[in-house]
Amino acid sequence: xxxxxxxxxxxxxxxxxxDCGEPLVDVRGTGTLLVDERYKDPADAYAHLREGxxxxxxxxxxxxxxxxxxxxxxxxxxxxxxxxxxxxxxAGLAADNPSWTPDQVxxxxxxxxxxxxxxxxxxxxxxxLTLADADGKECDLGTALDASPEESAGACYTDAPGxxxxxxxxxxxxxxxxxxxxxVNYPTEWWHWSYGDRYWALATGAEHALYGPWDARR
Numbered sequence: 594x595x596x597x598x599x600x601x602x603x604x605x606x607x608x609x610x611x612d613c614g615e616p617l618v619d620v621r622g623t624g625t626l627l628v629d630e631r632y633k634d635p636a637d638a639y640a641h642l643r644e645g646x647x648x649x650x651x652x653x654x655x656x657x658x659x660x661x662x663x664x665x666x667x668x669x670x671x672x673x674x675x676x677x678x679x680x681x682x683x684a685g686l687a688a689d690n691p692s693w694t695p696d697q698v699x700x701x702x703x704x705x706x707x708x709x710x711x712x713x714x715x716x717x718x719x720x721x722l723t724l725a726d727a728d729g730k731e732c733d734l735g736t737a738l739d740a741s742p743e744e745s746a747g748a749c750y751t752d753a754p755g756x757x758x759x760x761x762x763x764x765x766x767x768x769x770x771x772x773x774x775x776x777v778n779y780p781t782e783w784w785h786w787s788y789g790d791r792y793w794a795l796a797t798g799a800e801h802a803l804y805g806p807w808d809a810r811r
Contacts, residue, residue, distance in 0.1 A: 600792060735753070
């Protein structure tokens, strides 16, 4: 398996950001994406993305085989919520692994929740999504969306062995459409794709990220 660059890698944080100023837009305004409300928040932040990311999602949907649709689950995540998620998950890992150093805990936590300072979700640049059939029923992609490495025994990794044949096929279908539309995957989470953030820039060789933390710009 190809070595995975984690979100905690200093190379990610070292990527410069030149925010292009694109606004956050509500993905529900397209009328074409299926939107799941499992992470709905009072401000409806979850249903927003940078405009350029949304346009690429719509293109990816056009590339899917007949009978399949993208099922959008979560986009923008405020920095305060990202920090809460990261700190809670890191605290749980530290409690379960008392011999780990703080650096080990930080790296392990970043497999599942991005450190707040570089988090693609908080830039409005990342989306958690899956596939659904023509009736809106969620497809089998091998694990539940948002299954942690611990609870899935690593099956949440995009290229993990041992998942169902149907799940493997559906991951490839999802990945082919999103990659063709210009998004990149975080390999520890089959459902996490992004465009324009620091991780995308590092993965594609771009000189800089297009989107920085949204809260910092308001």
